[in-house]
Amino acid sequence: MATAAKKAPAKSRSDKQPNLSAPKPADFTKEEELSAYRHMLLIRRFEEKAGQLYGMGFIGGFCHLYIGQEAVVTGMKMALVEGDQMITAYRDHGHMLAMELSPRGVMAELTGRRGGLSKGKGGSMHMFSKEKHFYGGHGIVGAQVSLGTGLAFANRYRDNKNVTLTYFGDGAANQGQVYESFNMASLWKLPVIYIIENNRYAMGTSVSRSSAETDFSHRGASFKIPGIQVDGMDVRAVKSAAELATEWCRAGNGPLILEMQTYRYRGHSMSDPAKYRSKEEVQKMRSEHDPIEQVRVRLLDKKWASEDELKAVDKEVRDVVADAAEFAQNDAEPDPSELWTDIVL
Amino acid sequence: MPIEILMPALSPTMEEGNLSKWLKNEGDKIVAGDVIAEIETDKATMEVEAVDEGTLAKIVVPAGTEGVKVNAVIAVLAVDGEDVDKAGEGIGEEEPAKAEAAPAPAAAKSEAAAPVAAAPKTEVAADPDIPAGTEMVSTTVREALRDAMAEEMRRDGDVFVMGEEVAEYQGAYKITQGLLQEFGPRRVVDTPITEHGFAGVGVGAAMAGLKPIVEFMTFNFAMQAIDQIINSAAKTLYMSGGQMGAPIVFRGPNGAAARVAAQHSQCYAAWYSHIPGLKVVMPYTAADAKGLLKAAIRDPNPVIFLENEILYGHSFEVPKLDDFVLPIGKARIHKQGKDVTLVSFGIGMTYAVKAEAELRGMGIDAEIIDLRTIRPLDFDTIIASVKKTNRLVVVEEGFPQNSVGDHIANQVSQRAFDFLDAPVITIAGKDVPMPYAANLEKLALPNVGEVVEAVKAVTYR
Numbered sequence: 120m121a122t123a124a125k126k127a128p129a130k131s132r133s134d135k136q137p138n139l140s141a142p143k144p145a146d147f148t149k150e151e152e153l154s155a156y157r158h159m160l161l162i163r164r165f166e167e168k169a170g171q172l173y174g175m176g177f178i179g180g181f182c183h184l185y186i187g188q189e190a191v192v193t194g195m196k197m198a199l200v201e202g203d204q205m206i207t208a209y210r211d212h213g214h215m216l217a218m219e220l221s222p223r224g225v226m227a228e229l230t231g232r233r234g235g236l237s238k239g240k241g242g243s244m245h246m247f248s249k250e251k252h253f254y255g256g257h258g259i260v261g262a263q264v265s266l267g268t269g270l271a272f273a274n275r276y277r278d279n280k281n282v283t284l285t286y287f288g289d290g291a292a293n294q295g296q297v298y299e300s301f302n303m304a305s306l307w308k309l310p311v312i313y314i315i316e317n318n319r320y321a322m323g324t325s326v327s328r329s330s331a332e333t334d335f336s337h338r339g340a341s342f343k344i345p346g347i348q349v350d351g352m353d354v355r356a357v358k359s360a361a362e363l364a365t366e367w368c369r370a371g372n373g374p375l376i377l378e379m380q381t382y383r384y385r386g387h388s389m390s391d392p393a394k395y396r397s398k399e400e401v402q403k404m405r406s407e408h409d410p411i412e413q414v415r416v417r418l419l420d421k422k423w424a425s426e427d428e429l430k431a432v433d434k435e436v437r438d439v440v441a442d443a444a445e446f447a448q449n450d451a452e453p454d455p456s457e458l459w460t461d462i463v464l
Numbered sequence: 465m466p467i468e469i470l471m472p473a474l475s476p477t478m479e480e481g482n483l484s485k486w487l488k489n490e491g492d493k494i495v496a497g498d499v500i501a502e503i504e505t506d507k508a509t510m511e512v513e514a515v516d517e518g519t520l521a522k523i524v525v526p527a528g529t530e531g532v533k534v535n536a537v538i539a540v541l542a543v544d545g546e547d548v549d550k551a552g553e554g555i556g557e558e559e560p561a562k563a564e565a566a567p568a569p570a571a572a573k574s575e576a577a578a579p580v581a582a583a584p585k586t587e588v589a590a591d592p593d594i595p596a597g598t599e600m601v602s603t604t605v606r607e608a609l610r611d612a613m614a615e616e617m618r619r620d621g622d623v624f625v626m627g628e629e630v631a632e633y634q635g636a637y638k639i640t641q642g643l644l645q646e647f648g649p650r651r652v653v654d655t656p657i658t659e660h661g662f663a664g665v666g667v668g669a670a671m672a673g674l675k676p677i678v679e680f681m682t683f684n685f686a687m688q689a690i691d692q693i694i695n696s697a698a699k700t701l702y703m704s705g706g707q708m709g710a711p712i713v714f715r716g717p718n719g720a721a722a723r724v725a726a727q728h729s730q731c732y733a734a735w736y737s738h739i740p741g742l743k744v745v746m747p748y749t750a751a752d753a754k755g756l757l758k759a760a761i762r763d764p765n766p767v768i769f770l771e772n773e774i775l776y777g778h779s780f781e782v783p784k785l786d787d788f789v790l791p792i793g794k795a796r797i798h799k800q801g802k803d804v805t806l807v808s809f810g811i812g813m814t815y816a817v818k819a820e821a822e823l824r825g826m827g828i829d830a831e832i833i834d835l836r837t838i839r840p841l842d843f844d845t846i847i848a849s850v851k852k853t854n855r856l857v858v859v860e861e862g863f864p865q866n867s868v869g870d871h872i873a874n875q876v877s878q879r880a881f882d883f884l885d886a887p888v889i890t891i892a893g894k895d896v897p898m899p900y901a902a903n904l905e906k907l908a909l910p911n912v913g914e915v916v917e918a919v920k921a922v923t924y925r
Contacts, residue, residue, distance in 0.1 A: 269668020
């Protein structure tokens with residue numbers, strides 16, 4: 120949050136742990152601001168549409184929306200190079216859009232249609248794109264942390280200088296395999312960035328009720344993995360942290376933890392009434408820290424864009440989302456024969 | 465009285481070992497705790513420490529002796545005041561006989577430690593996958609597995625092995641012996657004790673296109689990792705609409721070893737065979753172990769490769785071929801017969817093979833099918849045999865409920881009901897956690913008598 124950015128960013132670490140300070144938020148060019156605005160807006164509008172389609176019965180099962188957290192994936196993506204990989208849990212639509220998976224393919228997967236990225240067989244929580252180096256989309260809390268560590272293992276095995284972004288939440292951060300993975304990643308100096316998206320609630324349990332150590336950037340201390348707290352609502356802060364982290368990993372220093380202090384506006388999933396927090400708390404985050412609004416205000420203040428120009432971007436994004444939704448509602452369901460395909464090769 | 469120093473049992477499955485080296489000479493003074501010799505067990509080279517004080521009067525078994533039975537006298541210690549020269553008298557001369565017919569307590573112990581002793585000779589049917597006339601080499605299952613991994617690692621740079629103690633320790637059960645020396649630490653990776661974590665790391669590396677062989681020290685420990693095996697490895701191909709799978713082998717000893725009790729004695733064949741997206745292989749012979757492990761490593765799917773600690777030391781004929789790969793999913797007719805079909809797999813085969821020999825004495829000609837692969841299961845071979853013999857007995861060590869045998873009985877009743885002249889009998893381990901006590905352990909496992917009785921029942925003898 121913005122408040123976090125004002126705090127003294129550098130935390131002292133034990134002598135054995137490399138001491139890294141949170142870098143200052145990056146200075147964005149006009150193009151970067153506009154690009155971030157557009158990408159975040161696409162995620163926001165996409166998720167709003169997904170919520171709407173869920174309400175209409177087009178999307179079934181679980182559906183976890185990313186609204187409020189858009190700056191995290193958008194800023195991280197800005198530091199990636201071709202071949203870098205990404206893996207996350209089930210709140211994954213934003214990650215896929217950030218990795219430039221097709222909005223049609225993602226939305227049609229949500230509606231369980233044959234044009235979905237997994238031919239309709241994965242659903243909201245399980246989508247992949249080998250071509251875009253997106254490795255899912257995993258439904259078991261914490262499992263992606265070991266898997267992402269394995270992707271980084273492959274990078275080191277091939278000595279290809281690529282890094283793996285492994286995302287998980289404040290809830291998953293209490294799973295045992297996370298620490299098993301930290302240990303191996305540090306021991307073997309694997310190029311993996313552990314991005315803890317701390318949105319303050321593991322489903323309905325607040326961080327303070329679930330975690331003995333609520334500063335997640337410290338979670339690597341026992342494994343000599345340095346960590347940085349980042350204002351995850353400010354895309355510039357995320358981008359500068361992403362640059363520091365990717366350089367750190369590419370230089371062969373091993374893993375790094377980025378705690379992204381962020382917030383989800385919607386419930387844990389579509390069926391969550393979110394009674395564990397006050398409306399005022401949500402409203403305060405929306406009005407004072409919204410990641411998209413921050414960029415919009417800067418663009419207007421600096422006269423890098425006019426209201427009309429931003430409206431045009433908005434329209435363009437809405438058109439992309441409308442097209443995806445249209446496709447996803449009208450595409451055919453998978454052929455029944457697909458039941459029996461892709462089980463073993 | 466001089467003290468006899470006996471060949472110690474230094475692993476749960478050890479029945480005999482090699483006396484590699486004496487570190488003390490005859491006439492040396494020895495105090496308790498002195499390392500007096502090095503022996504090679506079925507798992508490792510171990511030091512033998514003296515328990516008593518005295519003078520080493522006589523070395524009975526010289527260094528370099530192989531196959532020394534557990535509890536055989538290997539040396540004699542003269543205690544204070546005894547005549548060192550006389551202490552060893554007579555013992556060396558009668559030693560061979562003594563080593564041959566091990567003393568009574570040893571016999572009891574080794575029988576308990578290895579409920580399944582070496583199988584009697586059965587005329588093994590030719591494997592159609594091995595060309596006629598191929599030179600055969602006697603090889604242990606342990607060596608066959610090691611050779612399979614080494615050959616595949618030479619062939620494909622993406623193949624690597626990871627697990628606990630696989631590298632510097634040379635394998636907890638010596639299966640990865642020598643691999644570190646040949647392939648180095650990049651490809652032979654010692655992990656921390658962290659099954660859940662390294663199973664996930666292996667699957668992630670496989671998703672990225674590498675071909676990991678993940679060794680579990682035993683499959684009992686893989687329960688810590690079963691979420692990654694099932695939810696990540698087995699299901700990703702389907703969930704990704706065919707875009708990415710996990711070409712990975714999970715291997716290690718499975719099932720009951722000897723006297724390691726409930727938490728270390730469980731067969732997972734039925735567990736993993738329940739899961740679409742997995743292949744499950746469970747070899748009995750060294751040839752199958754080699755040919756199928758090579759196939760498993762090349763297979764683009766996750767393969768569960770279930771070995772057995774007791775079988776590691778058993779020797780079988782392995783074809784001497786440059787690249788011996790067997791098909792996954794094909795059963796092997798171990799012995800042709802016409803009166804009854806015995807289906808088994810893995811160590812269960814030892815009961816079937818011994819029962820077959822007994823049955824032959826009774827004039828019953830049993831056909832033995834070794835499944836080799838549990839998933840996909842080769843029903844064609846089973847059904848063809850049942851159509852010939854009209855009788856079926858299935859033998860396995862796992863628990864009885866929802867066992868592999870249950871599934872086979874169900875399928876045979878649906879596909880070949882009219883060919884059955886008797887109900888199918890399934891023999892499994894007893895429906896109890898594995899007890900520690902030797903007598904109870906023996907009762908918990910299947911036995912040859914049960915198989916013989918079952919065959920007599922289905923043949924109405």
